[in-house]
Amino acid sequence: MSAYDDLMAFQRETEALAQVAGRLGWDQETVMPRGAAEQRSEEMAAMEGVLHARRTDRRIADWLGQARAADDVAAAQLRLIRRSYERATKVPASLAQEIARVTSMAQGIWAEARAKEDVPGFLPVLAEVIRLRQEEGAALAAGGDPYDALIDDYEPGATAATIGAMFDRMRPRLVALRGRVLGAAKQPAGLSGKFGEEAQMRFARDLATAFGYDWNRGRLDIAVHPFSSGSGDDARITTRVAETDPFNCFYSTIHEVGHACYELGIDLDYRLTPLGSGVSMGVHESQSRIYENQLGRSRAFTGWMFGEMRARFGEFGIDDADAFHAAVNRVQPGFIRTEADEVHYNLHIMMRFDLERALIRGDLAVGDLEAAWNDRFAADFGVKVDRPSHGMLQDVHWSVGLFGYFPTYTLGNVYAGCLHRALRADIPDLDEALARGDASPATGWLRERVQRHGGLREPRATIAHACGFEPDEGPLLDYIEAKFAAIYDL
Amino acid sequence: MSAYDDLMAFQRETEALAQVAGRLGWDQETVMPRGAAEQRSEEMAAMEGVLHARRTDRRIADWLGQARAADDVAAAQLRLIRRSYERATKVPASLAQEIARVTSMAQGIWAEARAKEDVPGFLPVLAEVIRLRQEEGAALAAGGDPYDALIDDYEPGATAATIGAMFDRMRPRLVALRGRVLGAAKQPAGLSGKFGEEAQMRFARDLATAFGYDWNRGRLDIAVHPFSSGSGDDARITTRVAETDPFNCFYSTIHEVGHACYELGIDLDYRLTPLGSGVSMGVHESQSRIYENQLGRSRAFTGWMFGEMRARFGEFGIDDADAFHAAVNRVQPGFIRTEADEVHYNLHIMMRFDLERALIRGDLAVGDLEAAWNDRFAADFGVKVDRPSHGMLQDVHWSVGLFGYFPTYTLGNVYAGCLHRALRADIPDLDEALARGDASPATGWLRERVQRHGGLREPRATIAHACGFEPDEGPLLDYIEAKFAAIYDL
Numbered sequence: 001m002s003a004y005d006d007l008m009a010f011q012r013e014t015e016a017l018a019q020v021a022g023r024l025g026w027d028q029e030t031v032m033p034r035g036a037a038e039q040r041s042e043e044m045a046a047m048e049g050v051l052h053a054r055r056t057d058r059r060i061a062d063w064l065g066q067a068r069a070a071d072d073v074a075a076a077q078l079r080l081i082r083r084s085y086e087r088a089t090k091v092p093a094s095l096a097q098e099i100a101r102v103t104s105m106a107q108g109i110w111a112e113a114r115a116k117e118d119v120p121g122f123l124p125v126l127a128e129v130i131r132l133r134q135e136e137g138a139a140l141a142a143g144g145d146p147y148d149a150l151i152d153d154y155e156p157g158a159t160a161a162t163i164g165a166m167f168d169r170m171r172p173r174l175v176a177l178r179g180r181v182l183g184a185a186k187q188p189a190g191l192s193g194k195f196g197e198e199a200q201m202r203f204a205r206d207l208a209t210a211f212g213y214d215w216n217r218g219r220l221d222i223a224v225h226p227f228s229s230g231s232g233d234d235a236r237i238t239t240r241v242a243e244t245d246p247f248n249c250f251y252s253t254i255h256e257v258g259h260a261c262y263e264l265g266i267d268l269d270y271r272l273t274p275l276g277s278g279v280s281m282g283v284h285e286s287q288s289r290i291y292e293n294q295l296g297r298s299r300a301f302t303g304w305m306f307g308e309m310r311a312r313f314g315e316f317g318i319d320d321a322d323a324f325h326a327a328v329n330r331v332q333p334g335f336i337r338t339e340a341d342e343v344h345y346n347l348h349i350m351m352r353f354d355l356e357r358a359l360i361r362g363d364l365a366v367g368d369l370e371a372a373w374n375d376r377f378a379a380d381f382g383v384k385v386d387r388p389s390h391g392m393l394q395d396v397h398w399s400v401g402l403f404g405y406f407p408t409y410t411l412g413n414v415y416a417g418c419l420h421r422a423l424r425a426d427i428p429d430l431d432e433a434l435a436r437g438d439a440s441p442a443t444g445w446l447r448e449r450v451q452r453h454g455g456l457r458e459p460r461a462t463i464a465h466a467c468g469f470e471p472d473e474g475p476l477l478d479y480i481e482a483k484f485a486a487i488y489d490l
Numbered sequence: 491m492s493a494y495d496d497l498m499a500f501q502r503e504t505e506a507l508a509q510v511a512g513r514l515g516w517d518q519e520t521v522m523p524r525g526a527a528e529q530r531s532e533e534m535a536a537m538e539g540v541l542h543a544r545r546t547d548r549r550i551a552d553w554l555g556q557a558r559a560a561d562d563v564a565a566a567q568l569r570l571i572r573r574s575y576e577r578a579t580k581v582p583a584s585l586a587q588e589i590a591r592v593t594s595m596a597q598g599i600w601a602e603a604r605a606k607e608d609v610p611g612f613l614p615v616l617a618e619v620i621r622l623r624q625e626e627g628a629a630l631a632a633g634g635d636p637y638d639a640l641i642d643d644y645e646p647g648a649t650a651a652t653i654g655a656m657f658d659r660m661r662p663r664l665v666a667l668r669g670r671v672l673g674a675a676k677q678p679a680g681l682s683g684k685f686g687e688e689a690q691m692r693f694a695r696d697l698a699t700a701f702g703y704d705w706n707r708g709r710l711d712i713a714v715h716p717f718s719s720g721s722g723d724d725a726r727i728t729t730r731v732a733e734t735d736p737f738n739c740f741y742s743t744i745h746e747v748g749h750a751c752y753e754l755g756i757d758l759d760y761r762l763t764p765l766g767s768g769v770s771m772g773v774h775e776s777q778s779r780i781y782e783n784q785l786g787r788s789r790a791f792t793g794w795m796f797g798e799m800r801a802r803f804g805e806f807g808i809d810d811a812d813a814f815h816a817a818v819n820r821v822q823p824g825f826i827r828t829e830a831d832e833v834h835y836n837l838h839i840m841m842r843f844d845l846e847r848a849l850i851r852g853d854l855a856v857g858d859l860e861a862a863w864n865d866r867f868a869a870d871f872g873v874k875v876d877r878p879s880h881g882m883l884q885d886v887h888w889s890v891g892l893f894g895y896f897p898t899y900t901l902g903n904v905y906a907g908c909l910h911r912a913l914r915a916d917i918p919d920l921d922e923a924l925a926r927g928d929a930s931p932a933t934g935w936l937r938e939r940v941q942r943h944g945g946l947r948e949p950r951a952t953i954a955h956a957c958g959f960e961p962d963e964g965p966l967l968d969y970i971e972a973k974f975a976a977i978y979d980l
Contacts, residue, residue, distance in 0.1 A: 016536035019529070020514060027513060031521065035706035036724035039509070042762060046506035050540055216525035234526035272532060 003066035004074060008273065010063070011081055014054045015272040019231060021047040026229040026236055030221040041104070052096065055088040073275065076456050080274035087153065091139050099132045103401040110399035119370050119388045126398060127366040130359050133403050137360060147360040150404030154281040155411060157458050160357055163407045166414070167350045170473050175380055177481055178343050181331045182382075184488040188326030192317035195246040199312055203246075204239055204253040206308075211257045211291055212443040213237070214264050226252040228259035228288075232271040235260040246313075247328060250305075251292050258291030259284055261443060265451030280459035281405065285412020286419060287446065293342055293413075294420040294479065295442050299325045300434035308437070326487050333383055335390035342480055344381070349410040351376045352395070356403050415463045417476025419450065422467040493556035494564060498763065500553070501571055504544045505762040509721060511537040516719040516726055520711040531594070542586065545578040563765065566946050570764035577643065581629050589622045593891040600889030609860050609878045616888060617856040620849050623893050627850060637850040640894030644771040645901060647948050650847055653897045656904070657840045660963050665870055667971055668833050671821045672872075674978040678816030682807035685736040689802055693736075694729055694743040696798075701747045701781055702933040703727070704754050716742040718749035718778075722761040725750040736803075737818060740795075741782050748781030749774055751933060755941030770949035771895065775902020776909060777936065783832055783903075784910040784969065785932050789815045790924035798927070816977050823873055825880035832970055834871070839900040841866045842885070846893050905953045907966025909940065912957040 001009075024047065028040055064082055069075035106125040113122035137146025140153075148159045205220060218230075223238035230236055237256035241249045262278050270276035278284040295301055299322075306324035309316070318324045331341045337348040355372055358364035364372055373392040374385045385391035397405055423445050424430060433441050449466035456462075463471045484490065491499075514537065518530055554572055559565035596615040603612035627636025630643075638649045695710060708720075713728035720726050727746035731739045752768050760766035768774040785791055789812075796814040799806070808814045821831045827838040845862060848854035854862055863882040864875045875881035887895055913935050914920060923931050939956035946952075953961045974980065 012532075013536040013539065016529075016533045017540065020510065020533050020537055023517060023533075024510060024513065027517065031709065033705070033707050033709055033724055033726075035704070036722075039506075039723040039761065042502075043506045043510050043513075046503045047510055049503065050507065214525070215523070217523050219521065219523055232526075233529040234523055236523075271529065 002068075003063045004068060004070075004078075007060065007063035007067055007081065008077065010054070010057070010059065011077075011274065012272050014051065015274070015276065017047070017051055017054070019234070019272070021051060022229055022231075023234070029223045029225075029227065030238060045100075048100065052088070052093075055084060056093075060085045073456065077274055080455055083156070084274070087140060090142070091136055095132065095136060095139065099129075099136060099401060102128055102132060103399070106399045106401075107396065110393070110396060114389045114393040117388045117393070119393065122393065122399070123366050123369075126369075129399065129401050130366065130403070133401050134360055134362070137403075145361075147357050147404060150360065151407065152404075154405050155408050155459055156280060157460055158282070158407070158411065163353065163411070164357070166473050167353060167407075167410065170346060170410075170477060171350055171380070173477050173481070174343065174347055177484060178331070178347070179382075180490050181343055181484050181488050182333065184490060186489045188323065188330045188487065189317065190327055190330060191244075191246070193313075193315070194243045195313050195316070197241045197243060200241050200246050200249045201239075203308065203312055204249050207250055207253055207296075207305075208237070208257045210437050211254055211296075211439045212261060212447075213257045214261075217264055218260055220253065226256055228256040228263070230260075231263045231266075231277050232268075233264075235263040246309075251296060254296040255288045255292040258288035261291070261447070262287040262451045265447040266454035267452045270454045275455040277455060279453075279455040279457070279462050281408035282411035282415060283450070283459050283462050285409055286415030286463065287450065289412050290416040290419055290423075290446065291439075291443075294416055295434065295439055297325075297328050297342070298431070298434055300431035301437070301439070302328050303435050304437035329483070329487055331484065331488075333381065335377075335383070335385060336394055343484060346410045346413060347380045349406055351380060352397075352406040353410075356398065356406060360403055414473050414476050415471055417473070417479050418463055418467045418469070418471040419446065420479060421475040422449075422469070492558075493553045494558060494560075494568075497550065497553035497557055497571065498567065500544070500547070500549065501567075501764065502762050504541065505764070505766065507537070507541055507544070509724070509762070511541060512719055512721075513724070519713045519715075519717065520728060535590075538590065542578070542583075545574060546583075550575045551579075563946065567764055570945055573646065574764070577630060580632070581626055585622065585626060585629065589619075589626060589891060592618055592622060593889070596889045596891075597886065600883070600886065604879045604883040607878050607883070609883065612883065612889070613856050613859075616859075619889065619891050620856065620893070623891055624850055624852070627893075635851075637847050637894060640850065641897065642894075644895050645898050645949055646770060647950055648772070648897070648901065653843065653901070654847070656963050657843060657897075657900070660836060660900075660967060661840055661870070663967050663971070664833065664837055667974060668821070668837070668870075669872075670980050671833055671974050671978050672823065674980060676979045678813065678820045678977065679807065680817055680820060681734075681736070683803075683805070684733045685803050685806070687731045687733060690731050690736050690739045691729075693798065693802055694739050697740055697743055697786075697795075698727070698747045700927050701744055701786075701929045702751060702937075703747045704751075707754055708750055710743065716746055718746040718753070720750075721753045721756075721767050722758075723754075725753040736799075741786060744786040745778045745782040748778035751781070751937070752777040752941045755937040756944035757942045760944045765945040767945060769943075769945040769947070769952050771898035772901035772905060773940070773949050773952050775899055776905030776953065777940065779902050780906040780909055780913075780936065781929075781933075784906055785924065785929055787815075787818050787832070788921070788924055790921035791927070791929070792818050793925050794927040819973070819977055821974065821978075823871065825867075825873070825875060826884055833974060836900045836903060837870045839896050841870060842887075842896040843900075846888065846896060850893055904963050904966050905961055907963070907969050908953055908957045908959070908961040909936065910969060911965040912939075912959070 021044070024044060032040060060081065064078065064085065067078055069078050102125070106129050109125045110122055113119065133150060134146055137149045140149035145160065151158050151160060208220060217233045217235060219236050221236070221238050222240060224240065226239045228235060228237045237253065237260050239249050239252040239256065262284060266276055302325040303321040306321045318327055329341065331343045334340060334344065337345070340348055351373070355364065355369065355376070359366065359369065370388065370392050377383065377385050377391065423442060426445060427441050430441055433439070450462060453462060457465055460471060511534070514534060522530060550571065554568065554575065557568055559568050592615070596619050599615045600612055603609065623640060624636055627639045630639035635650065641648050641650060698710060707723045707725060709726050711726070711728050712730060714730065716729045718725060718727045727743065727750050729739050729742040729746065752774060756766055792815045793811040796811045808817055819831065821833045824830060824834065827835070830838055844866070845854065845859065849856065849859065860878065860882050867873065867875050867881065913932060916935060917931050920931055923929070940952060943952065947955055950961060
């Protein structure tokens with residue numbers, strides 16, 4: 001056995017154990033008995049201990065020192081293993097444990113604070129989380145920018161400077177579009193009536209099938225917050241169901257199908273290796289977003305959905321496919337990121353990016369966060385935040401230490417915009433298939449261009465390779481502006 | 491930290507990881523996508539590797555050498571850890587790996603051979619499994635009897651000699667009873683009609699509730715072969731559903747509830763420690779069997795069930811509670827162990843015990859197994875085996891290396907008989923509660939006398955402590971003879 005083979009065999013077991021830990025998370029959010037929560041946290045901690053020990057195993061350094069890559073694939077494997085090892089070993093074990101301990105506790109404090117609209121109850125632990133992540137960022141950055149080091153964990157190669165510059169270009173166009181849309185004379189209607197939960201789940205399954213989800217290697221369950229989980233031959237999705245809001249169920253499903261199809265679409269030769277998972281959060285989100293928005297909310301696909309929904313649910317206050325397309329894409333003021341439409345969504349992300357960057361850099365004190373949030377929200381959304389759970393307490397992310405994660409959502413949208421431009425150029429008659437409820441020409445293109453490569457290329461290079469051009473925000477903004485101009489007669 | 495504390499902290503993580511591995515097994519049999527099987531076997535192997543490394547970790551020997559037990563509980567913990575460590579380290583790693591490899595392969599070969607009625611196709615790999623287990627037994631026995639060493643893994647303290655002597659006392663009484671029952675003038679009728687699967691599952695849930703299953707720490711799902719899984723605060727059960735055979739669903743559920751209630755009933759102070767699991771297969775089976783048979787198939791409880799089933803399912807060809815009790819307990823000739831009634835069941839086990847003991851000791855050649863099986867079956871059951879899947883190919887056990895396991899089923903029945911005698915003596919009016927569908931006086935007694943102690947005492951001592959007398963086969967045989975004499979007017 002060569003050093004490369006030894007390293008890959010060791011790594012393969014680590015990847016398999018990481019899949020096990022992931023499955024435990026799926027279990028917890030879908031089927032676990034409520035009373036098992038305390039024991040489960042101990043089981044998870046034991047798995048994390050095993051994984052941390054393997055990821056910082058000193059033999060990895062020896063193997064990396066001796067291993068020679070026979071080809072590009074092997075070189076990419078070694079690059080990803082080296083990055084993971086360096087990140088894992090740069091952070092002192094005591095700091096990693098302290099972060100795990102505090103964030104686990106902070107999530108509960110956040111949930112309680114949100115329920116009680118109690119900002120002061122959350123600020124001390126938030127300050128502690130920020131301090132720990134600043135320390136971790138500094139350890140990882142080794143003299144560079146700590147916030148960049150945190151971003152790099154989710155989106156290798158991205159920096160606050162390039163993201164910030166792009167967001168600064170996007171923001172005025174989106175704010176202006178938002179004003180024109182909300183001020184338009186034509187305002188679409190929403191759905192009325194109730195939609196049976198079982199019938200919603202049946203249609204959700206059919207939508208997943210329409211987008212090419214492989215039921216032999218996945219399953220759909222209900223969870224409080226929809227998510228996808230797992231890699232290789234076992235990538236499961238979840239959705240939620242509310243009687244009066246079927247789009248929530250349907251578009252959550254399509255979104256998670258995008259994530260799962262990415263994992264399931266990766267070349268099976270890469271299974272249980274570092275190349276066998278989506279390459280970054282941004283590229284992952286590009287798949288979920290293009291499935292959900294550019295394809296799932298298109299005029300062609302919603303035309304098919306309208307017929308299906310009328311057949312399955314009867315009357316719901318919408319009389320034709322154009323009005324249905326407008327209802328699916330209705331732009332409405334709102335406080336909550338996860339409920340935001342395509343016009344508002346990225347504005348939510350941009351403000352979180354600016355605020356968290358300032359928090360990590362020490363330019364914004366935790367005590368000033370609420371005022372900063374509310375001022376920015378009023379400026380971009382034209383509305384005054386009426387309560388903390390509609391403002392800075394709405395997201396779980398910061399409580400669990402996710403700083404540097406938010407920008408990958410908009411990066412995903414930007415990448416989806418680029419992929420959509422290239423896809424439409426390659427398949428000019430795509431709408432004919434979508435209008436029949438058949439997304440397979442698009443999903444086949446995405447599998448071939450993006451998904452099957454897994455972690456072979458760096459995130460930006462993955463998108464550039466797929467599109468044939470360097471990604472930027474132009475295609476996304478052009479798409480959004482054209483789409484909403486048409487819907488709102490702007 | 492003392493050596494004892496260090497050891498227990500290490501052991502606790504191992505126990506938590508073992509729970510994770512168990513949950514993975516549950517997942518595989520209930521919710522796993524079919525296409526994930528190959529990947530799953532790699533994930534399981536990685537978990538087994540982690541667990542084996544921990545169970546043979548040399549620090550355990552050091553800690554055991556230095557640890558001092560402060561009380562009886564600590565002494566029991568040390569005793570169980572020492573036994574596990576000694577067993578794990580006595581078997582060479584290469585042999586353990588070879589057994590894992592061959593039995594994993596053999597299970598597939600067995601399944602195919604059973605489907606094709608192909609005994610010669612199974613014999614070579616069975617011979618290999620036997621050879622490996624002989625070798626393992628010899629390594630464990632260190633000069634003693636290899637088959638005893640294998641039994642000891644499932645039932646510490648039991649030996650082939652004591653089990654064999656007991657079985658020899660039981661067999662003639664059961665064979666004689668079998669003849670009288672099947673020759674009786676009165677023969678009960680069975681159920682007729684179809685029973686909706688959803689309604690069966692609803693009643694199965696109510697039965698689990700009646701037997702005190704804690705839904706906050708468990709759940710019920712469907713599986714091909716019913717099983718229970720997990721410990722501490724997460725002990726799940728499964729059952730199966732067939733439209734024309736509702737008793738299969740109901741009594742599988744009650745059986746698995748017995749297993750799960752044992753795990754859930756153990757003192758929570760023992761959670762994630764060696765004391766926190768059922769002490770042996772035999773004692774485990776005593777819980778599932780007393781729930782299923784002595785309680786669940788009693789005249790009092792089936793009286794309540796009859797009313798419930800009439801209310802839920804309407805007419806099914808049985809007109810009164812006595813006839814229903816007889817139908818539940820109907821004795822019929824049959825080839826299959828898992829479908830056997832209380833009269834036949836132990837006869838199935840005894841023949842497997844004699845055959846596997848002869849195989850492991852080298853007194854029976856694999857090539858002669860089929861003839862030996864069929865001869866013995868004709869002698870004890872009065873019927874000629876008509877095909878291998880009704881004979882020696884019916885059980886998975888030997889293919890996966892389970893030698894020494896079968897006798898624990900009958901040991902469980904014997905222990906259940908003893909517990910039932912003591913229970914009835916302590917709670918003379920138990921039938922009044924059972925007749926209302928309330929098993930709680932019995933389950934409370936079992937929790938207090940058996941379940942809460944977990945692994946504190948050795949298996950036989952666990953039963954003796956609960957009953958107040960040394961266990962033997964008498965109470966079980968007396969109970970069976972009296973019960974079937976009444977049902978069949980013998």
